Amino acid sequence: MRRSGSDEKPCASNRTCWLITLLTASVITNFIFSAVGFLLVRNLHDAVVDLQDQQSVASEMKERMSDVLSVFATTDREKRSVLSSTSSSRLAVDVGSMFIAAIKGMCRPEGGVCISGSKGEAGQPGRDGLPGRDGLPGRDGLPGAATGHVGLRGPPGKPGAKGTGLPGKQGPIGIPGGKGEKGMHGAKGIQGEKGERGGKGERGYAGQKGQKGEKGKVQEVIPSHCNQGNHRVLNDTWRKTSSSIFYLDHHKDREGYGFQPGWHVFAASIGGQMPETCPPRRRCGTGAPGWLNGTHPTAIGQTSNETVCFNWDDCCKWQVTVEITNCGGFYVYNLPNVPCDDCNLAYCGNAE
Incomplete structure (x- = not known):
């Protein structure tokens, strides 16, 4: 029975659901690519090791063939005559047996019987295998669920109502007074009459002549x-x-x-x-x-x-x-x- 709508916890929004889906797909895809990459690296490592082993076997076969050729080169004439008198089939068997024996133990044919040669020197120790590559580090785990969303900002409050008092009206400009009338010039005064020139006065009597002053003396400066x-x-x-x-x-x-x-x-x-x-x-x-x-x-x-x-x-x-x-x-x-x-x-x- 389906729960009521109040108990369900669906995604907050379609955007959140899409984000979770994309993260899940990204994690799965990365895991698949990591597994495939690991297998490819391991197979490549095994192939390199097999190639090195084959090169080592080829080198050893080359050394064995060199020893066989040296045995044939040092065989004396008698041994060669014995070999020539045998039938071709016997020779083929002996040569094949000798080749196999040379490969296994480097034996020499002696009257149709393979006599083991002297014990060869100990072979050089094999080369150490290449160290395995370090495994790839594990990927970090997925981060925890994102924190909750920040709530939406509420709408700004409405500004308070402006005062209702109306400014007073400007009073009317007063009417300028009329320009006063220009005053009248005063009447020019009457010029007075020119006075008569006075008569010439009589010449005064001459004063008595003053007495002659004494002659000043020059002050003498004596060095x-x-x-x-x-x-x-x-x-x-x-x-x-x-x-x-x-x-x-x-x-x-x-x-x-x-x-x-x-x-x-x-x-x-x-x-x-x-x-x-x-x-x-x-x-x-x-x-x-x-x-x-x-x-x-x-x-x-x-x-x-x-x-x-x-x-x-x-x-x-x-x-x-x-x-x-x-x-x-x-x-x-x-x-x-x-x-x-x-x-x-x-x-x-x-x-x-």
């Missing part, structure tokens, strides 16, 4: 070498232009001869300054007297560069440049060494 102690004083009486001495007493204004270059003042006793005219030679206590070929500075504090000449057979045989400063009442001279090393030259005072 430092005008100060006492910053220059040397030349007061030798032989420096006068009137001084004439013998040749052996001529002087020389050079270092090493009692003279030091630098700022000098001529003492009032020998004239206070250098002469501005050429004195005769062999005057002023020397062979070639020196004189100022120019003029002294006139402004107080003024310094000028002037030329000093020395007279020998020419009023300006030798010359040097010297600085002269007006110190306000006297002059200061920056005198160098005279220009001739081996000559008697000296600076003169203005006194007669």
Whole structure:
């Protein structure tokens, strides 16, 4: 009696039934192919073993035939004559018996009787058979039944109802007001009348003339070498232009001869300054007297560069440049060494 529909457990679906059927057929097919493959491999192995045995038997037969041929080759003439006298049938029997005996025990015919030969050497041990091939590993068993199907996802819930409140309506745009009227320009003011030009005033009286201011004095700047102690004083009486001495007493204004270059003042006793005219030679206590070929500075504090000449057979045989400063009442001279090393030259005072 058929059970009620509630007790039956049919396939969940046609797709599941087809999947189980395909898996079962695949397992059976694989088993059949595995069995056939195993039989083929075993038969192939047996065939290889039989072939090796046949090759071994053929090799042994070859060795036996070689021994028979050597026996016939070494048989002496007498044995051959005995063999020739026998009948052909006997010979055939003997040869056949000998061949069989040679194969079995390598015997030699002796008067029609097969005498066993000496015992042969022990044969080499047979070759080991090939190891059997490992059997094929068994196939893994079928996996267990698949896990249960995941339940179907339920349908998504419906979104909640949107609020029913309606947005308020936009109010109407207000009507723009009308443009105001343009205002009127104000009336232009009346221009005032031009005033009359005033008359020219009388000229004023001239003021008294101011008194003339006093003339300003120029401030005098005196250089430092005008100060006492910053220059040397030349007061030798032989420096006068009137001084004439013998040749052996001529002087020389050079270092090493009692003279030091630098700022000098001529003492009032020998004239206070250098002469501005050429004195005769062999005057002023020397062979070639020196004189100022120019003029002294006139402004107080003024310094000028002037030329000093020395007279020998020419009023300006030798010359040097010297600085002269007006110190306000006297002059200061920056005198160098005279220009001739081996000559008697000296600076003169203005006194007669």
